[in-house]
Amino acid sequence: MKKLLILGLLFSTSSFAAYKTYDPHKDSKYVTKAISGICKSEHQKYDDLDYQLKSNIGSMSDADAKSAVENLKDAERKRWECIEKELNKKNITLNLEQLFKENNL
Numbered sequence: 001m002k003k004l005l006i007l008g009l010l011f012s013t014s015s016f017a018a019y020k021t022y023d024p025h026k027d028s029k030y031v032t033k034a035i036s037g038i039c040k041s042e043h044q045k046y047d048d049l050d051y052q053l054k055s056n057i058g059s060m061s062d063a064d065a066k067s068a069v070e071n072l073k074d075a076e077r078k079r080w081e082c083i084e085k086e087l088n089k090k091n092i093t094l095n096l097e098q099l100f101k102e103n104n105l
Helices: 002-010 024-036 040-059 062-088 096-102
Strands: none
Touching: 024 040, 024 062, 040 062, 062 096
16 A cells, blocks of 8 residues: 555656746746846846946956956856746746856856
């Protein structure tokens, strides 16, 4: 009896739930909701770092510029990870691995 229960749990339909790939036409509302809601601080941090880098790049040393770019990339990764977590609640995925690879993150 225990074996059947364990097998039933292992092969339940929820364990096979698959995420659908993000569709910008249908799912953009969820990204907007995440950015304006729970992921607002990550999004704001990314925007602030992006603005600072663009405003100050001409006066930065190479080391400072490299550090600023790394901080920006880290903030962008955290922003996308937060958005992904929120999309996952709707069984949607951005495919972060591919997204990070395409954006050199």
